[in-house]
Amino acid sequence: MVKYKILQWNIGSYPYVSQDNFEDELNKFAKDGWEIKNIKTAERRSIFNTNSTIIVFMEKNEED
Numbered sequence: 001m002v003k004y005k006i007l008q009w010n011i012g013s014y015p016y017v018s019q020d021n022f023e024d025e026l027n028k029f030a031k032d033g034w035e036i037k038n039i040k041t042a043e044r045r046s047i048f049n050t051n052s053t054i055i056v057f058m059e060k061n062e063e064d
Contacts, residue, residue, distance in 0.1 A: 003060045005034060011052040026056065034058040 007029075009022055026036070038057040043050060 007056045
């Protein structure tokens with residue numbers, strides 16, 4: 001059976017996620033057998049600030 005997971009991090013807005021925390025989170029899932037299939041980024045700009053979102057699509061094969 002294949003399982004899917006989508007993770008989302010907001011960079012530059014509250015709650016702020018540092019690059020180290022982002023890498024630590026991905027490493028936790030990698031140790032558990034999850035594989036990254038795609039990474040997308042989105043950016044929202046306003047007069048006051050810029051917010052970036054990183055979306056990671058992962059999958060994991062598990063035997064029934």
